[in-house]
Amino acid sequence: MRAWRFTRIRGYLLILIKSGSPERFFNICNVHQIELWNLCNTSEGYECYISIKDFRRLKPVIRKTRTRIIIKKRYGFPFFLHKYRFRKAFFVGIAAAFVCVYLLSLFIWDIHIEGNYSYTEQVLLDYLSSEQIVHGMRRDQVDCDRIEKLLRSKYSDIIWVSASISGTRLMIQVEENFNNWQEREESGYCNIVADKDCRITSIVTRSGTPLVKQGDVVAKGDILVSGSVEIKDEAGGVLRTEYTVADADICGESILYYEDQIPLEGQKKIYTGEEAYAWSVSILGNRLFLKAGITGFEHFDILTENHPLVIGTNFYLPFSLEKWYYKEYCYEQENLTEEEAEKVLKKNINDFFEKLLQKGVQIVGNNVKIAIDEKMGSASGRIVVICPQGKAVPFGERNDTIYEHNGNDT
Secondary structure, three states, rough: OOOHHHHHHOOOOEEEEOOOOHHHHHHHHHHHHOOOEEEEEEEOOOOEEEEEEEEEHHHHHHHOOEEEEEEEEEHHHHHHHHHHOHHHHHHHHHHHHHHHHHHHHHHHEEEEEEEOOOOOOOHHHHHHOOOOOOOOOEHOOOOOOHHHHHHHHOOOOOEEEEEEOOEEEEEEEEEEOOOOOOOOOOOEEEEOOOOEEEEEEEEEEEEEEEOOOOOEEEOOOOOEOEEEEEEEHHHHHHHHEHHHHHHEEEEEEEEEEEEEEEOOOOEEEEEEEEEEEEEEEEOOOOEEEOOOOOOOOOOOEEEEEEEEEEOOEEEEEEEHHHEEEEEEEEEEEEOOOOHHHHHHHHHHHHHHHHHHHHHEEEEEOOOOOOEEEEEEEEEEEEEEEEEEOEEEEEOOOOOOOOEEEOOOOO
């Protein structure tokens, strides 16, 4: 394959060999190591392929064997250049295109976020934009470690972040706190403090000193596991105090207050089925409409399909084609019956419970009551849950070890 590529670059010919003694011609070519391939016998003579370099070496062989050579076809890059030698603008355009692609490859044109559930992609992009991490920034100015630390420190629910660059795309993968694992500070020591008022139901300490036990009632901000560890002697005296990153699995029972209201009388949105659409081109955030959507609708929703231009998989360009849909709707008066209102309220409660379960919360008590009067339906009450407790709070770096005075010290 490699030899074939070199042949294409250097060029080769399809030739027709007419000779009274072709065997002698081929023998001499073999002696002089002139390579011929794909040799076949035709009604006109012998056809075969030969490289340009070997073709130039055929002159003495042709003269010696009185052979006639006819060039039937030319292949390869040298003949391509010769064919278009007078079209300089064509080659200038190709060179300019390569330069443009190279310049575009120096920037980030797409920021892709995966794994986010509690926070929308736009919320995360807006925060990154406030930190000067935006579409169009130079690749060499992207600090992936900084991005990871910014998102972890800004959003407590995000416990793991991975940022990487692929082509002109900045890939950000996040993991939210749907289980009992909590992020710990990598730099400096920390305590584990309570997220909210609760009663401790279980605690398993891996590092640090536990200050609470099962059944204790704690308030928000109380220290559950201390990052300081006392080293004691056989008599129970304190030899020294060392510091570490507190780490533990803690669950607590707490109370959530739920409240929801829906009116029995209101307006309902009904789509008429009428639609209009428009096309636009987005360039670095600037939008140019190719076809405006003339709707004439009094009320309508707008939906947008964005089609970014991509070379390959991850080489995104700063251009995208957008299609805008305009869907007409009107309002109709809607009056809910007590049964319908109760059904909607129950669905909202079940959706709320489902979100709690996704975050690793165990529901052990439900005191939510539904009440419906002439104008309003409401649901309110307390929910008793058992959920992961505790968050890491650094108390400063302590690289030293503090030794207490001991009478046995000499």
